[in-house]
Structures are given as structure tokens and as C-alpha cells.
Amino acid sequence: MGSSATALVQTGPSAVEFQEFPLPVLEAGAALLRIEANGICASDIDAYEGHGGGMDPADEKQYPRINGHEIVGVIEDLGPLTPDRAGLKVGDRVAVNPWLACGSCPPCRRGEPQFCVGMEFRPSCYGFIPTYVSSGLWGGYSTHAYIHPRTILYPFPQEIDPLDAALWNPLANGIQWAVRDGGVGLGSRVAVLGSGQRGLACVAAAKAAGAGLIVSTGLSHDRHKLDMALRLGADAVFDVETSDFVTEARALTGGEGFDVVVDTSPGAEQPVVDGLNILRTGGTFASAGIKHHDLGRFPIDLVTIRGIRMIGVLGASHEALKMAADLIISKTLPVGELRTHVFGFDQFAHALDVLKGTVPGEKSINVVVTPTFTGATSSARQSA
The missing domain is CATH 3.40.50.720 (NAD(P)-binding Rossmann-like Domain)
Known part of the structure; x- marks a missing residue:
């Protein structure tokens, strides 16, 4: 394991650049995830254009951030285990519930954690939390993600393709x-x-x-x-x-x-x-x-x-996410047939264009981004 993570950081509307982040020291219940795959959706298009998560494009406090909220990866390091992390070990493949919830604010008490107002930043969702919120590694377009002690994880067997798991x-x-x-x-x-x-x-x-x-x-x-x-x-x-x-x-x-x-x-x-x-x-x-x-x-x-x-309707509950993970593990749905494209994160802007249907000849359904360099250019900056 190295000492830093490489991440594609959004610095403003339709502008991203690669940055290095030190790997965090993990507290009890926290984990470090080596990312394998991250699905993208229309909200990623909105975020790239500056109005994701209900944000005004002119609101600069949303930047810089690492986008990506459909995260699948392998546990690379663990802080001291807590009862919530019992049984979790290095090497486990997991999907990440993107919603972070305090557990005590009125929406959380109503069983609606996706509307939590008790965390440090709103929306308290992976892919939308700025890098100035420690530890910075809050998104899927990165080699690693920080797993907060309150993050819910969904284990997947090793035989499940992480690209399939990303459809959960x-x-x-x-x-x-x-x-x-x-x-x-x-x-x-x-x-x-x-x-x-x-x-x-x-x-x-x-x-x-x-x-x-x-x-x-x-x-x-x-x-x-x-x-x-x-x-x-x-x-x-x-x-x-x-x-x-x-x-x-x-x-x-x-x-x-x-x-x-x-x-x-x-x-x-x-x-x-x-x-x-x-x-x-x-x-x-x-x-x-x-x-x-x-x-x-x-x-x-x-x-x-x-x-x-x-x-x-917005997001998904823990119960729905668990049901979806179980369905993919059961292999009763042809989820792999939904996946049409896989891109390295140096091709992120192009991946969004493919998902939008603006690239001639490309017919997309599910588009996945991996933390790899697959394009002709892996230099610092992309812009729309």
C-alpha cells in the first residue's frame, strides 16, 4: 500500500484535475477502500455542470470535491474494529452506501437518512462532500476512498464481478x-x-x-x-x-x-x-x-x-440497497447486460458525454468509471 491516493478533483463547473491526497490515519470504525469501480448516472452529469445535489453552480463552497457516489472496492486498511464492523477484514469487496447519516436529527429519527441534516456538510453524500472536509477522499473517482465510521457497507463475494456489483x-x-x-x-x-x-x-x-x-x-x-x-x-x-x-x-x-x-x-x-x-x-x-x-x-x-x-422519491434506503446487493449476488437478474461502457477516470468527461447520448454511434445504458488511466491523455486538466 502506498502513502497517497490519486483522485480526479472537480475545481469548478465542468473543470477537473488530478490531485494527490495523503492516505488518512483511521479511527475506530473507519476503513480505507481501494476503489475498483464507480457507476455514473445523470446526477454525475449535473454535478459536473455545477448544479449537482441541488447546488447553485455559482456556489463555490461545493468545490473542490471528488465526484462519484456509486462506489465498489476492496478494503485495504481498517481502523480499530467496532461492533458495526465485526467480521469485516482487509481484502473484503464491498459497496458503499453513499448517504452518511448522524442517526439523531429529525429526518434520521423518521428513518429517512438521505435527508439527514446533522452531518458536517449537506448533502452528506459521497461524491458531494468537498475535499476540505477531512479526510478529503469522499468520492468514487479516486484510487481510494475514506470510509467514515457511520458509513454502511454491503459485502460482495469475491466471485462477483465488481463491475456487476457497481449496478447495486x-x-x-x-x-x-x-x-x-x-x-x-x-x-x-x-x-x-x-x-x-x-x-x-x-x-x-x-x-x-x-x-x-x-x-x-x-x-x-x-x-x-x-x-x-x-x-x-x-x-x-x-x-x-x-x-x-x-x-x-x-x-x-x-x-x-x-x-x-x-x-x-x-x-x-x-x-x-x-x-x-x-x-x-x-x-x-x-x-x-x-x-x-x-x-x-x-x-x-x-x-x-x-x-x-x-x-x-430520492435515493434509496438501507433496506433497498441491501435487497439490491442480495439480488446481484443471487445472479437472478442479467445485470451484466446493462453495462455498455467502461472508462478509466482520465476519460471522465467523455464518459459523461457517452452517458448523455451525445457521442455519435455510442449507445449507452450503464457506464462505469474505474481508477485507471486508459485514454491517450492522463495529464492534469480536462474541461468541457
């Missing part, structure tokens, strides 16, 4: 949003709007929960994602650019409407309108896709007249 986070979001928050269960009719990796995870979670009818939506360039939705258990998929989605989807329910709609689509306003229009009376609309603007055409009367339950 989006899968947990699907379990949380569709099943635990949305209420999908046996026989439920559910529509998942958006076919990114978390939308696909919602499809897989709904199928595992016994849903009776599952539909998934996407754009014309998302055909490969819609095909994957069918592979994961969707009964029908819709290209919203070429179909009369609302009419055709409601017809699948005999005109009654869906029990649950989960909107995972970022930015777009139309899915909210469509989703409310296809819900049955008393149905549930779970909003997961960040829009970054107010909705000018929000059909509030539909919510009122139909008695629709509308909820915002």
Missing part, C-alpha cells in the same frame, strides 16, 4: 422508487417513464415484486434501452416520439389506468403530463427525474379530481 445502486433506486415508495406489488399495473438505467431498474424491481402489467417508455434513439426493458420484464414498450402513448397505454388497462407511474425522465415536462393522464383514480405518481425548472403546464386539477397520490 441503480437497482436499489428501482426497488425504492417502484416498490417501497410507489407501492408496486402483486398484480399492479405500472408504467415507468424513461428507460435509463434507473428506469430499467424500476422495470426489473416491478417484475420481481409480481406486477401484472409493466410498460416502459423512451425516445426513438433509446430503442436499445426499450429492448432491454422487454428483457427485464416489461410487457410493452413505447417510443413516445412515434406512438400515441397515452391512448395506447390506457388501452392496455381496459381504459381504467395504471396503479403506479414512476417518472425517471430528467428535464422533460411532457412525461409528467402523460403520467398523470394514464393513472387510475387514486393511483400513485412517483417523481424521480430532476427537471431543473418549474413545470408551466402542471395539470393540478387531474391530481385533485382523481385523488392521485403524488410523491417525490
Whole structure:
């Protein structure tokens, strides 16, 4: 083990550079993780552009930071063991619950640690904590991460590919949003709007929960994602650019409407309108896709007249993360088929472009970044 970590540090909107950090001295319950893989998602795109975690791009206190919150790696060092770390040993492969929680503030007492207000920095989430908060190693785009004594870890057997394990986070979001928050269960009719990796995870979670009818939506360039939705258990998929989605989807329910709609689509306003229009009376609309603007055409009367339950969903609970880890370990889902790209962290900006779908010829679903140098350039600075 060396004496320092190499990390890709964000210094401002769309600007990152490599920096070296001394490895921390570990207190009781803390650990040092040698990172193997880190999945990326739309929130990483937002963070790179400066407004991740609800931050204003002009808010300089969010920098510098090491992004990346879907962390999988191997324990390289341990502080004195505590009861919470009993059985943990050097060499164990683990995934990292990104949410740090104090355990005593009002949200924590309500069982909502992702809304914790008692930690030193908000959001108290790996990938969003600045490097000036000791020990600095708070993100996945690094060779190492500091594991705080309050961090929850999820062990994975050595035979599980760390690239597969990195899908535990989006899968947990699907379990949380569709099943635990949305209420999908046996026989439920559910529509998942958006076919990114978390939308696909919602499809897989709904199928595992016994849903009776599952539909998934996407754009014309998302055909490969819609095909994957069918592979994961969707009964029908819709290209919203070429179909009369609302009419055709409601017809699948005999005109009654869906029990649950989960909107995972970022930015777009139309899915909210469509989703409310296809819900049955008393149905549930779970909003997961960040829009970054107010909705000018929000059909509030539909919510009122139909008695629709509308909820915002964010992150995943410990229970959902544990379920997702167990599902991946069981190998009952073809999670490896979701992974389309793996990049070294010197190609981070390009990896984000691939995930956004702006690179001609590239069709992405799950994109993983590893702490390796795989590009032609591994020099100090990248910028958009």
C-alpha cells in the first residue's frame, strides 16, 4: 500500500484535475477502500455542470470535491474494529452506501437518512462532500476512498464481478422508487417513464415484486434501452416520439389506468403530463427525474379530481440497497447486460458525454468509471 491516493478533483463547473491526497490515519470504525469501480448516472452529469445535489453552480463552497457516489472496492486498511464492523477484514469487496447519516436529527429519527441534516456538510453524500472536509477522499473517482465510521457497507463475494456489483445502486433506486415508495406489488399495473438505467431498474424491481402489467417508455434513439426493458420484464414498450402513448397505454388497462407511474425522465415536462393522464383514480405518481425548472403546464386539477397520490422519491434506503446487493449476488437478474461502457477516470468527461447520448454511434445504458488511466491523455486538466 502506498502513502497517497490519486483522485480526479472537480475545481469548478465542468473543470477537473488530478490531485494527490495523503492516505488518512483511521479511527475506530473507519476503513480505507481501494476503489475498483464507480457507476455514473445523470446526477454525475449535473454535478459536473455545477448544479449537482441541488447546488447553485455559482456556489463555490461545493468545490473542490471528488465526484462519484456509486462506489465498489476492496478494503485495504481498517481502523480499530467496532461492533458495526465485526467480521469485516482487509481484502473484503464491498459497496458503499453513499448517504452518511448522524442517526439523531429529525429526518434520521423518521428513518429517512438521505435527508439527514446533522452531518458536517449537506448533502452528506459521497461524491458531494468537498475535499476540505477531512479526510478529503469522499468520492468514487479516486484510487481510494475514506470510509467514515457511520458509513454502511454491503459485502460482495469475491466471485462477483465488481463491475456487476457497481449496478447495486441503480437497482436499489428501482426497488425504492417502484416498490417501497410507489407501492408496486402483486398484480399492479405500472408504467415507468424513461428507460435509463434507473428506469430499467424500476422495470426489473416491478417484475420481481409480481406486477401484472409493466410498460416502459423512451425516445426513438433509446430503442436499445426499450429492448432491454422487454428483457427485464416489461410487457410493452413505447417510443413516445412515434406512438400515441397515452391512448395506447390506457388501452392496455381496459381504459381504467395504471396503479403506479414512476417518472425517471430528467428535464422533460411532457412525461409528467402523460403520467398523470394514464393513472387510475387514486393511483400513485412517483417523481424521480430532476427537471431543473418549474413545470408551466402542471395539470393540478387531474391530481385533485382523481385523488392521485403524488410523491417525490430520492435515493434509496438501507433496506433497498441491501435487497439490491442480495439480488446481484443471487445472479437472478442479467445485470451484466446493462453495462455498455467502461472508462478509466482520465476519460471522465467523455464518459459523461457517452452517458448523455451525445457521442455519435455510442449507445449507452450503464457506464462505469474505474481508477485507471486508459485514454491517450492522463495529464492534469480536462474541461468541457
